[in-house]
Amino acid sequence: MNIAFIGFGGVGQALAKLLVEEKKKLEKLYSLQPVVVSVCDKKKGSVYHPEGLNIEKVLQVVNDTGNVENYPNTPGLIKGWDSMKTIKNSNADMIVEVTYTDVKTGQPAIDHCRTAFKQKKSVVTTNKGPVAIAYKELSDLAKKNDVFFGFEGTVMSGTPALRMPTVTLAGNDISEIKGILNGTTNFILTEMEQGHSYEDSLLKAQKLGYAEADPTSDVQGYDARYKAVILANYIMGGEIVTEDVTCMGITDLNEKMVQEALRKKKKWKLLARIKKENGNVIASVKPELLDENDPLASVTGATNAIMYDCDLAGPIFLSGAGAGLVETGYSLLIDIINYQWQYK
Structure with missing residues (x-):
């Protein structure tokens, strides 16, 4: 499973840490071997590599410098893509949409979800806006394109209220x-x-x-x-x-x-x-x-x-x-595991 992060604040980083810390358990129990191919954040920059990034190195670079584009240059690495280009052009199967979103408009998360589904890419998100404002449209679009739409964390974080x-x-x-x-x-x-x-x-x-x-x-x-x-x-x-x-x-x-x-x-x-x-x-x-x-x-x-x-x-x-970075990051992991069960 290739994953692209759209947004890499506290919640995105919490999920990234869980993917590192729980790697052996995820593979053993769920045959889940996620590969993070892209991290794209409006403030922290963007990196993409089709064969995967070293997510521990990404976390270290963000912690040390605040800019993911300080990730070491390697052959095939691309820097500077915006969110839409990342969703459209990366080889991600799964988009983790955790941007800062205006709850009144649901943007930019609604457009991120629409674009991903049209590209036949699944989405997991903790953003309330898209689900509260455009649930029917987005869920219908996901079904039409046979992709997964997960949003467990939108109501009670990692507590499975949905x-x-x-x-x-x-x-x-x-x-x-x-x-x-x-x-x-x-x-x-x-x-x-x-x-x-x-x-x-x-x-x-x-x-x-x-x-x-x-x-x-x-x-x-x-x-x-x-x-x-x-x-x-x-x-x-x-x-x-x-x-x-x-x-x-x-x-x-x-x-x-x-x-x-x-x-x-x-x-x-x-x-x-x-x-x-x-x-x-x-x-x-x-x-x-x-x-x-x-x-x-x-x-x-x-x-x-x-x-x-x-x-x-x-x-x-x-x-x-109903809140907390680890708990909210875990809610995304719940959705990713269920995606694995449903589509793999």
Whole structure:
């Protein structure tokens, strides 16, 4: 399997390290022998070799110099290709699309996916934008060209929130999905339960790296809304867009409200809900009061969790990390392994 990285930030490098560290296990258990032929990043430059790159050397060069084009020159090595030229002209079978993407437009990842599929190349990605905005178009295009489209990491990172209901719970009718899909807001609410103000809790989340300098996407519920759209369309068979999802964040909650809920044996959680109603799929993201014995109420800190209401299996609860470089890199590895099973 020849792999081209489009984007080589923290997540791309995390996957590259896993391919190095888990090489023997991947070959022994899954007959997986990935060859990285290209690394292309808007800021770090681009290198391509049809016979493969030494990925350990690539990681070292990026760590030492910040520019992948400082990779040692060898016969056949090509430097300077942009993302589109890499996708079109490289001999990659698999495109790992991990660029920084505008979630509102889904670009440039949507165009990267379109181009790859038209070139009959598979794609794995952790970008929410393409799946939230253009899932039907891209999945149809992938099927038309008989290639793989993997995006496990778009909802709960390495926790298999997408593969579990579609594979392990196959045969169930899932009537509702509800979940804590944003670790930053759950961390903030947990801190507020311990007596801290919203402002102090947000500041701590930023210091620990859970929240961005601009936390708007998290605290206003936008991040969870995109994930709700993915769940609605991929798991529930809906055809909704982000504007269809009622969305409210946690900025109107304060310490007094959180403490009052605790006295009533309840907890505030920012919940995404996706359900079937009168033949339609509807979704919402908003703070909700849960009884303290609700499984989702027990989820603390930056952890994510999700509940599937199944007609045969009953309620199924899944909890795990919803972020982190290793976890997100692992989600790409999950998809690559499943590609191997499906296409090889």
